[in-house]
Amino acid sequence: MLTGKQRSYLKSLANGIDPIMQIGKGGVTDNVLKQIDDALEARELIKIKLLNNSQLEAKQTANEIAESVRAEFVQSIGNKFVLYREAKDAQIVIPK
Template sequence: MLTSKQRSYLNGLANKIDPILQLGKKGITDNFIKQVDDALEARELIKIKVLNNSLLEAREAANEVAEATNADVVQCIGNKFILYRESEDKKRIELPK
């Protein structure tokens, strides 16, 4: 679980990044979960865009993907959401206490 201070810090970092994955009409598939999992391991902090043709809302998609990848939802605004998970091998982000 992230504290509000950590969440705020991660939001600041996420402002500078573009969405690296898009969730479309196929929804959350095993392949999509694998891509998110790999991206989180490599980057720790990712932004995902939910396309207009998706059957899921951004909030429910964020919760589903976070649960499947053991990540934390940092923020969900409009059709984008931000996920964070500490990398096991390539730790880059040092969270405030």
């Protein structure tokens, strides 16, 4: 579980990154979860965009995905959300 200070730090890092994935009308499938899992292992911090035709709510979808891939929900703004999961060889050092 992230503290407020850690979440703020990750938000500041996420501000400068572009979404690496888009979820459309197909919704969250097993293939999408696998891609998110792989991306989290490679990058630790990822931003995902929900397309307008997906009919999904960003925060609810983010929490469901985070639970499925054992990640932490960082933030949701509009139709974008950020997830974090520490990788085996961590690149991001978050404050304690």
